[in-house]
Amino acid sequence: MSLWTLRGLGQGIATTNWPEKADGDSGQQETLGMPRISAERCSDSCRRCEEVCPTQAIRLDTRGHLASLDYGRCIACQLCVEACPSGTLQASDEWAFGVRERADLQWSLDPGALAGEKLAAHIEKSFRGSLHIRHVDAGSCNGCESELQALNNPFYNLHRLGIFFTASPRAADLLLVTGTVTAAMREPLLATWQAMPEPHRVLACGTCAVSGGVCGNTYASGTGLDGILPVDIWLPGCPRIRPPSSRRCCCCSNASHSA
Template identity: 65%
Template structure:
């Protein structure tokens, strides 16, 4: 018997039981999207909006508007807030089906509940083609972790494929640079129907830090029809897994109307 086999038997099972209840998601101590308490906000302050590098926070009359789809989780807003209205959190599970669910305003009604589209035939098996459309490779590092022994994405029936012709879901990272726009569209056109698209990371959702210049777009909207949005810079492996399970109707969507834990 090979020595590495003996080491493996001695170490025991490395794969987490998560997302089953009581399993370790591997994100202890990891900061997520900042939480906002409008009651603690000081009228006319706006310091968090001024320092936000991606304009994810906008100071409006009557309160703040926060676009989590633009948030890079830098925590600068929580550091400068004089009242603690913006505070750190562990809220990293931000996958949504509709872009509008990533936007929160202090005033206005909560959006009505929407029925999730049925993907019953794909619940037990999903094949993903990943396209890097100009990423800094932060998202790619997290994607690689999905196949390590701890997360072991394959146990959930979710696989990455090298060919778009065998893919059900196109997972895109990066703000969609000019150079990658045509290859991205070619990959999408090569996929069989039904086909879906996931914007993974803040760059793919809204352009992120570098979006909107001569070389970069502002994410996937307007380029491809997006079925799943997951902001983060980068989103961690557990967030990616949870978003994929939510997409397959195997987990609930935790964020609606920019409100967490609904």
């Protein structure tokens, strides 16, 4: 019997009760999520956030003020937060950014109805009993894959929610795609989607699958699923990016994962 098995038996059941209890141990405590836009005004002619952004997620107006922030391109590296002298961009623990429409990931002053609530209602209506997922790595760095693997460990125990990964697309309700969609993986990805029974549900998981991320838009790497498959859920984020600060980022350094 391995040391880790003995350690687990000694600690007892440690499965999180999230999302049933929002105040429970979700495993994401003290993690850094997407930058928050505060009410503070940008400094005139300050272009620091745009200059340090590695994915061109930030756009400024003619005065050098923040005009738009595309969360679909953001990898939560926190460089813009640390570079902002006026506090317009601030750190947050907001990491659940799944939306149904790609446009909902564009920051605006009037976001309207909560996209998260509409998405939850849509999922509950579509899959009441269980959800079977076929995952396709379409050219990732394996950061998202390490997070997906963690979902099946005793801490998260995804099966308790009626969610399962399947090896066959013919038995899948949802196609979960990670990676930038490289030239070599485009045809296998389309073949997987075509083999799935109706209705076709597609989840773009990670910033690479949403927009191409840091490694997208090259001769071999695409810019995500936009224009390739009809995406039902856009879920940005990058588990491989560590912030310059000492706090843990996204969940790639979660202590429960390493245990």
